[in-house]
Amino acid sequence: MNSDEATTPADAVMCHCSGTKRGNIQSLFEQGLDVDAISRWTGALSGCGGCEWDIAEFLKELAEQQSSTSGLSRAQVDSTK
Numbered sequence: 001m002n003s004d005e006a007t008t009p010a011d012a013v014m015c016h017c018s019g020t021k022r023g024n025i026q027s028l029f030e031q032g033l034d035v036d037a038i039s040r041w042t043g044a045l046s047g048c049g050g051c052e053w054d055i056a057e058f059l060k061e062l063a064e065q066q067s068s069t070s071g072l073s074r075a076q077v078d079s080t081k
């Protein structure tokens with residue numbers, strides 16, 4: 001059994017049609033791009049579509065991490081009042 005988070009490196013290719021790597025997708029997501037913009041920017045999802053589920057799941061994970069992180073920092077700010 002593998003955990004994707006722990007075992008998948010940033011240079012793993014997520015979209016083989018465009019050669020888009022996991023790290024590229026993460027960095028574009030962190031710049032605020034949504035899945036459509038990431039697709040236009042990288043060419044991911046514009047070929048066979050076989051990466052669609054993986055990329056959607058990855059973006060969902062990133063969004064969850066981001067919201068839990070911002071929730072945490074908000075709580076930290078609140079506790080300093």
Ligand code: FES
Nearest residue numbers: 015017047048049
């Ligand atoms: S693997 Fe991404 S479009 Fe084909």
